Amino acid sequence: MTLAIIASEWASFLIRWVHVIAGIAWIGSSFYFVHLDLSLRKHDGLAQGVGGEAWQVHGGGFYNMVKYVVAPPHLPKELTWFKWEAYATWLSGFAMFVALYYTNAELYLIDRTVLDIAPSTAIGISLAGIVLGWVIYDLMCKSPLGRNDLLLGLVGFVLLVAASYGFTKVFSGRGAFVQIGAMIGTIMVASVAMTIIPNQRKIVIDLLAGRSPDPALGAAGKQRSVHNNYLTLPVVFLMISNHYPLAFASHWNWLIIALVVVIGVSVRHFYNSGHAHKPSPWWTWAVAAAAFLAIVFLSAPSAFTGRSAATGAGVQKVAFSEVQEIITSRCSMCHAAQPVWEGVGVPPKGVMLETPDQIRTHASAIYVQAAATRAMPPGGNLTEISDEDRRLIAAWYESGAPVP
Ligand code: HEC
Structure with a gap:
């Protein structure tokens, strides 16, 4: 084994390690804040500008959390920003994507029986998809559609399924799955970098200048962070799917992505309702279970003998x-x-x-x-x-x- 191979193996292990750790930190804090936000309660006696309060206990201490809906009257001396978790996840993820799927496009990204394209073409399509995914999502959120959360979600879902269908007709199954995962992941991180953090900055600048900040700034950030919360579970599925060819290499792989999004959104909805102390929507588990069974069925070689499966039926004894x-x-x-x-x-x-x-x-x-x-x-x-x-x-x- 040459030194170059040893070095590249360890570099790839290291970057994967970093990626998983950064992802845990990011998703962990994102889950935490969505939970916190939903569990805030309004009552009399809260300080001016405070929209709600929550009590929490963890690690031997009690925490009294209050949320200022737009901003506190004075900017605190020390303010923690949550952004590097997201950026580090994207940077390490993109590095891994390049190191594996772009560097070895013929092995991972391209499937000559799906579409016979040159590695440079495949890489160009992949990059264009990642950029376009974000541009379209961002425009949708800023358009009038962005004011109707349910409709926005439905249109987003249809576009995502269309992209999944399209990419499974251009790339290998595993390439398409990671591509869609990278597109959703990029949308999530770009929301942090281009909307959530800049809006927060504008709020801070207004506060420092003694102006009262525009509540729309915070609301836009909040909308993106709720989207991120709902997209988390499907992204994690897509990122680990490459070990499970029944998911990515079976005939109905694009439909499987659609069903995974349904599962992820239903499960998040169940927990988010619980955090908000609303009655638990138990039906979401029925939806998730039905979608999961449908996935298992669609992936089974015997269910649909599309181009994916070979069975031994009818073959005589093999030596x-x-x-x-x-x-x-x-x-x-x-x-x-x-x-x-x-x-x-x-x-x-x-x-x-x-x-x-x-x-x-x-x-x-x-x-x-x-x-x-x-x-x-x-x-x-x-x-x-x-x-x-x-x-x-x-x-x-x-x-x-x-x-x-
Ligand atoms: C051109 C090189 C190449 C050839 C030929 C090849 N493989 Fe692989 N195989 C790979 C690579 C690369 C991976 C790792 C994929 C990954 O990173 O998930 C792999 C992974 C695997 C795995 C492990 C999958 C997992 O995720 O744990 C099995 C099993 C496997 N191959 C079986 C086969 C069989 C059977 C054949 C012959 C029919 C074959 N391979 C031909 C390159 C090859």
């Missing part, structure tokens, strides 16, 4: 030697202790498929990746495994994956 031959000629160039495929430095995900023992260990993963779905070989079948070979793998696995 292990045949399966091993297929794997050696279609998989082991990457999945080996010393991969020979350009751009693959170490066995991907630690999966080595060189010996019968290794094939036995990974039998179910091989079945999921190469028969139940077409996630492997990546890039839309870079090593050109045939459908017949996929069926042989399926038949071998479905007969108990015998290894002599």
Whole structure:
């Protein structure tokens, strides 16, 4: 193993570590503030300008939180801003996206059987999607549509599903999932950078100048932060989906994204209602469960034999030697202790498929990746495994994956 490979492996691990930590800090504080905001109670005796109060207990102390609806009469000497959690999450996420999906576009972003495009084209489309996603969202919020939260949400949902459909027809399934995740994530962070924080700054400047700030500034920030709250769960799903080809590589992958958004929004709605001390909308769990079952059904190879699945039905008994031959000629160039495929430095995900023992260990993963779905070989079948070979793998696995 060369020094360059060791360095790049650790760099990629480090950046993923940072990304997850920053994401936890950001989403954690965002959940916290939405909870706090919804649980504030109004009663007599609150100081001037205070819109509500909440009591909380945590870590051995009692906290008395009050919210000034627009701003306090005087600017406090010390003021904590919440923004670096969001920025660090985006920066580390984008770095990872570039390092994996742009640098190895042929492996991760492109699927030649979906659309045969050059890496530079794919990268251009991806960047354009990320920028356009934000521009369209921002314009929608600022347009008259932005004054009707429900309608705005519905239009946003339809556009998101359209984007999901479009990107699954341009990129590989996993590429499309991370692309949509990156687009939503960018919208969320750009809201912090371009709306929430600048509006807050204007409020501070007004206060310092002795003017009373425009309440619309705070309201716009609040609207974006509520959107962010509802978008969180789908983004996390999309970001971790790349380990689960039934989600991203099955025939109905774009519909799965739509259903995941439904689940995320329903679940957040349940909790947000609870934080606001409203009656719990238990029906949201029925919606989430139904959407989840629909996802499972849509991803099952037998439900719809679109282009994604191969089953062993109808294939006669398969000798292990045949399966091993297929794997050696279609998989082991990457999945080996010393991969020979350009751009693959170490066995991907630690999966080595060189010996019968290794094939036995990974039998179910091989079945999921190469028969139940077409996630492997990546890039839309870079090593050109045939459908017949996929069926042989399926038949071998479905007969108990015998290894002599
Ligand atoms: C061109 C290189 C290449 C070829 C050929 C290839 N793979 Fe992979 N494989 C990868 C990469 C890269 C990953 C890691 C994907 C990721 O980062 O999630 C991977 C991941 C996997 C995983 C682990 C998935 C996970 O998320 O844990 C399995 C199992 C797998 N491949 C099986 C196969 C099988 C079976 C074949 C042959 C039919 C095959 N691969 C062919 C590059 C390849």
